[in-house]
Amino acid sequence: MPSATFPSTELQTLKAQFFKSLAHPIRIRILEILVRGEVKVQDLQKALDLDQPIVSQQLARLRSSGIVVTRKEGTTTFYAVSDPMLGDLLQVARTILNRQLVGVRSLLRELASEDRERDKGKGRREKARAKSFSRRAHDSLAATGS
8 A cells, every 4th residue: 555644543533523423313314404504493393393302412412513503592592504514414425325225226126036036936836836736635535536
């Protein structure tokens, strides 16, 4: 491997902490709303359809990590992303996941095709067994005179 300058351990730790701060489905949902613009905390709760303590807990984690910022207007608190590039980050994640899912979908289609082929063969075998059973039953009944 060619000699390259790698990020310092400190920088790698900061990156890991950043991604760890994002590592919760509710936090991702919050960010997907906030990248569109500033939102009142009450509207965020309604949009997420979650109880206030849950939303507050996740917002606190995002705020302590510097991922979201707040603004107060009277008694109302507004939340926004601290950096608009968070929207780009979410889009990149969506693109990566979509590419992975395309591969998975392809494998699932292949599995489904194999299942259909197996079921066709299974169906033929079951029909042959049923026919054989029916023939034996008929022969048995004929032999007993029923």
